[in-house]
Amino acid sequence: MLTIRQLQILQAIVDDFIMFAQPVGSRQISKKQEITFSPATIRNEMADLEELGFLEKTHTSSGRVPSEKGYRFYVDHLLNPQGINSRDIQQIQSIFNDRLVEVEHIIRKSANILSELTSYTSILLGPDVQRHRVKRFSIVPLSSDTAVAIIVTNNGHVENRMFSLPPNFTASDLEKMVNVLNERLVGVSLEDIHKKLEAEVLTVLQQHVRSADDFIHALVSATMHNSESKIFYGGKTNMFNQPEFHDLNKVRMILDLMETTSQVQSLFHPNESGIHIRIGSENKQLEMENCSVITTTYSIGEDQQGAIAIIGPTRMDYKRVVALLDVMRMDLSQAFTKNRSD
Amino acid sequence: MLTIRQLQILQAIVDDFIMFAQPVGSRQISKKQEITFSPATIRNEMADLEELGFLEKTHTSSGRVPSEKGYRFYVDHLLNPQGINSRDIQQIQSIFNDRLVEVEHIIRKSANILSELTSYTSILLGPDVQRHRVKRFSIVPLSSDTAVAIIVTNNGHVENRMFSLPPNFTASDLEKMVNVLNERLVGVSLEDIHKKLEAEVLTVLQQHVRSADDFIHALVSATMHNSESKIFYGGKTNMFNQPEFHDLNKVRMILDLMETTSQVQSLFHPNESGIHIRIGSENKQLEMENCSVITTTYSIGEDQQGAIAIIGPTRMDYKRVVALLDVMRMDLSQAFTKNRSD
DNA sequence: ATTAGCACTCCTCTTAGTTGAGTGCTAACA
DNA sequence: TGTTAGCACTCAACTAAGAGGAGTGCTAAT
Numbered sequence: 001m002l003t004i005r006q007l008q009i010l011q012a013i014v015d016d017f018i019m020f021a022q023p024v025g026s027r028q029i030s031k032k033q034e035i036t037f038s039p040a041t042i043r044n045e046m047a048d049l050e051e052l053g054f055l056e057k058t059h060t061s062s063g064r065v066p067s068e069k070g071y072r073f074y075v076d077h078l079l080n081p082q083g084i085n086s087r088d089i090q091q092i093q094s095i096f097n098d099r100l101v102e103v104e105h106i107i108r109k110s111a112n113i114l115s116e117l118t119s120y121t122s123i124l125l126g127p128d129v130q131r132h133r134v135k136r137f138s139i140v141p142l143s144s145d146t147a148v149a150i151i152v153t154n155n156g157h158v159e160n161r162m163f164s165l166p167p168n169f170t171a172s173d174l175e176k177m178v179n180v181l182n183e184r185l186v187g188v189s190l191e192d193i194h195k196k197l198e199a200e201v202l203t204v205l206q207q208h209v210r211s212a213d214d215f216i217h218a219l220v221s222a223t224m225h226n227s228e229s230k231i232f233y234g235g236k237t238n239m240f241n242q243p244e245f246h247d248l249n250k251v252r253m254i255l256d257l258m259e260t261t262s263q264v265q266s267l268f269h270p271n272e273s274g275i276h277i278r279i280g281s282e283n284k285q286l287e288m289e290n291c292s293v294i295t296t297t298y299s300i301g302e303d304q305q306g307a308i309a310i311i312g313p314t315r316m317d318y319k320r321v322v323a324l325l326d327v328m329r330m331d332l333s334q335a336f337t338k339n340r341s342d
Numbered sequence: 343m344l345t346i347r348q349l350q351i352l353q354a355i356v357d358d359f360i361m362f363a364q365p366v367g368s369r370q371i372s373k374k375q376e377i378t379f380s381p382a383t384i385r386n387e388m389a390d391l392e393e394l395g396f397l398e399k400t401h402t403s404s405g406r407v408p409s410e411k412g413y414r415f416y417v418d419h420l421l422n423p424q425g426i427n428s429r430d431i432q433q434i435q436s437i438f439n440d441r442l443v444e445v446e447h448i449i450r451k452s453a454n455i456l457s458e459l460t461s462y463t464s465i466l467l468g469p470d471v472q473r474h475r476v477k478r479f480s481i482v483p484l485s486s487d488t489a490v491a492i493i494v495t496n497n498g499h500v501e502n503r504m505f506s507l508p509p510n511f512t513a514s515d516l517e518k519m520v521n522v523l524n525e526r527l528v529g530v531s532l533e534d535i536h537k538k539l540e541a542e543v544l545t546v547l548q549q550h551v552r553s554a555d556d557f558i559h560a561l562v563s564a565t566m567h568n569s570e571s572k573i574f575y576g577g578k579t580n581m582f583n584q585p586e587f588h589d590l591n592k593v594r595m596i597l598d599l600m601e602t603t604s605q606v607q608s609l610f611h612p613n614e615s616g617i618h619i620r621i622g623s624e625n626k627q628l629e630m631e632n633c634s635v636i637t638t639t640y641s642i643g644e645d646q647q648g649a650i651a652i653i654g655p656t657r658m659d660y661k662r663v664v665a666l667l668d669v670m671r672m673d674l675s676q677a678f679t680k681n682r683s684d
Numbered sequence: 685a686t687t688a689g690c691a692c693t694c695c696t697c698t699t700a701g702t703t704g705a706g707t708g709c710t711a712a713c714a
Numbered sequence: 715t716g717t718t719a720g721c722a723c724t725c726a727a728c729t730a731a732g733a734g735g736a737g738t739g740c741t742a743a744t
Contacts, residue, residue: 025737040687043738061693061737102504140478140494148498152482156490158502162444236601240594248590252582255597259578367706382718385707403707403724 002052007078008034009045010054014066014074018315021243023063068280068314071292075277075318084323088117092327096335103127103155103300106335108232110308114328115235118321120312122234123264127304129229130191132157137181139174141165147174149219151190155301159190163221166214173209180205194220229306231264244290244313253287254311268295268307275322275329280314292316296325298332306332344394349420350376351387352396356408356416360657363585365405410622410656413634417619417660426665430459434669438677445469445497445642448677450574452650456670457577460663462654464576465606469646471571472533474499479523481516483507489516491561493532497643501532505563508556515551522547536562571648573606586632586655595629596653610637610649617664617671622656634658638667640674648674 002010012032016024026039026046035042046064049055054070057063066074095109107124114122132153141147145167151159184201185193197220205212239245239254257263263285269276275296281289294316295309308328310321344352354374358366368381368388377384388406391397396412399405408416437451449466456464474495483489487509493501526543527535539562547554581587581596599605605627611618617638623631636658637651650670652663 023737027737038687039737040689040739041685044686047739057738059694061739062695063737135484136482138480142477142494142496142498146498148494148500150492150494150500152484152490152492152502154484156484156488156504158490158492158500160494160500162498237594237597240590246590248582248588248593251590252579255579365706369706380718381706382708382720383716386717389708399707401725403705404726405706 005037006045006049009042010049010066010070011074011078013046013049013055013064014070014078017066018317021315023058023065025063028063066315068282071279071314071318072282075279079319079322082319082323084320084327088324089327091117092324092331096331103157103336104230106332107230107306110328110332111232111234113234114308114310114324115233115238117324118310118312118317119235119238119241120310120316120321121236121238121258123258123267123309123311124232124234125265125268125307125309126230126232127155127157127300127306129153129157129159131189131304133187133189134185134193137178137185139178139181141171141174151193153190155304163218166211166218169211169215173211176208177205177212177215180208231261233258239312242313242315244315250290254291257285257287267293267309267311268297270297270305270307273297275325277318277322290314292318294318294321294325296329298329298336300333300336302337304336306336344391347379348387348391351384352391352408352412353416353420355388355391355397355406356412356420359408360659363657365400365407367405370405408657410624413621413656413660414624417621421661421664424661424665426662426669430666431669433459434666434673438673445499445678446572448674449572449648452670452674453574453576455576456650456652456666457575457580459666460652460654460659461577461580461583462652462658462663463578463580463600465600465609465651465653466574466576467607467610467649467651468572468574469497469499469642469648471495471499471501473531473646475529475531476527476535479520479527481520481523483513483516493535495532497646505560508553508560511553511557515553518550519547519554519557522550573603575600581654584655584657586657592632596633599627599629609635609651609653612639612647612649615639617667619660619664632656634660636660636663636667638671640671640678642675642678644679646678648678 009029012029012035013024016028016032026042029035029042030037030039046055049070050057050064053067054073055064056067056070058065091113095106095113098105104126107126111122111124114124132155134151135154136152138150138152139147140150142162145165146162147165148160148162153159181201184204185196188196197216202212202216205216209215236255236258239251245251245254266284273296275294278293278295280292283289283291283293288311290313291311292314293309293311295307297305297307300306308325310316310325312321351371354371354377355366358370358374368384371377371384372379372381388397391412392399392406395409396415397406398409398412400407433455437448437455440447446468449468453464453466456466474497476493477496478494480492480494481489482492484504487507488504489507490502490504495501523543526546527538530538539558544554544558547558551557578597578600581593587593587596608626615638617636620635620637622634625631625633625635630653632655633653634656635651635653637649639647639649642648650667652658652667654663
């Protein structure tokens, strides 16, 4: 167990390093307001903290730098919550000024503001479209052999896909089809559509329409690879500002990772509420070993969820980011729950 | 006017520099197959070419580097067209293997393959949605006060926007509305929709439906800021490979530029066919002073156009890129014209 | 238990010297 | 007269050595 003095010193070191990105020396710490001991005392404590694994040195005679374990401890025990600036709050609120209905627009704006306020990179996941429910299903024929299938969901999201019509498919066939589809599909969630189509709708349709088989199969394959939740980025190049990313290769790897949807998805903790922090190698991705990722979720309507991630160096301003995410998460949830309806 | 020997030497220097990114010395040139003169002779010619502004030195005793004027001359006069590798052609063809109908998917794939083949960054502009024509207009109410307007275009593109319904708007109002809108709007191009709405449709609707005014205005403002053509990127971080971009600031500026839709749009030459090359400061953007941009267009259906841009260092392999773009432009145009219909 | 003092470490910055690729010029040559 | 060999000169890039300084660990005094 750490003594109070050790806690105080560890906190001072981490805070200082987060601020200045320079190894912290005993003198530097001793000059702080809240510290009352001499550099020599601090040096002794530092040596102990290093032995315990909370601090590291870059070389024998350098100042100390927090280790990952140090950050972890800092985050778990020394992160007394902090209010944020009223100017920051105002900025966040400004997202909702336009009183726009479009979810996408609000999320995009949130991503930008978050990256501005933190000076890190932000990633926002939109609502999980898979869990939307069908509100209306329609098919618009484009030519004799192609048509567009359109699904409007309860949240106003529109999903559309082109597909091939079976030969000799008449307008009245199409009409019957759409009627049946609407009868059967309204209220079904997008992720369940193909099951429903194949199990139930197919048999019904076969009685009404020739070549229903081909039709349904075209439709199924069209709705199969449904789009995942959309991803919005803010401040993609913000990491260039951080001295730890003055290395092209690191930056490149992270930017590349962010282009890969699956990798980005795996940054998040779906279905876990609260704020999560992953420090350095706690991240599964090798590319992120110099980064910390702070994630949280926000709710959209009753049962939808979006997610937020902030990516920065391990020397991230955890206190500020956590505070900002907290506000942002609440505001988004509120805004989206107020305006939605089924 | 340059002598044949000067042309030969200029070409050799540019080729060499494009390949190795190192200032080219007289000895290096003299060793080439096609060069039969001694280093001393070449040095003399180099001095002349430098005086004429085609070459530059990085310092007094360095080899020569092409100037922008040098590249310009090279591109204009020394770029004898070159066939491309059958393996490359095969790769390009592979885009069309899936026999997919979706334009978007093909373009996305093209962007990736282009960036792979060139090892530069590619940007593809999808079809200009503004010029699509309305095929079907529909409105799906979500709740008592919001609805989604959906426009399907002749090319199967779907545009949708949420908007507020006027209070006390009945289902029958809505039905009438949609009927009138379809009567009047089918065949109108997206860019003309609001004109048409305000000029013609408004007066007609006012006779049928209460609060048509509010409705139309909501609709107009919803269709106003129509999405521009979608932008697809390939190999965004490819420039990290180029030695000239080992400078973080340059890379950052370019990446930032690519996040700004308006800036990206202005890289292109709309409505000009053929292949265009902009070298270094010929680009309007200051951020691009170290880059060359090669652009071209491809056709989608009868009157639609998409565009391609390749962004690389001024020391770009112009020959190869031009050849690749030529193939790509043809193939895309062909693929999109074959499968489309009105 | 705390702290002042001091020797020691090692990074960082500066300076000087060396190397080598490449030039420009001159004079010899075909 | 055009071409080329030879040579002195330039300058970036690398290496080595030395000075300066921030910071540590240890010891002994408080």
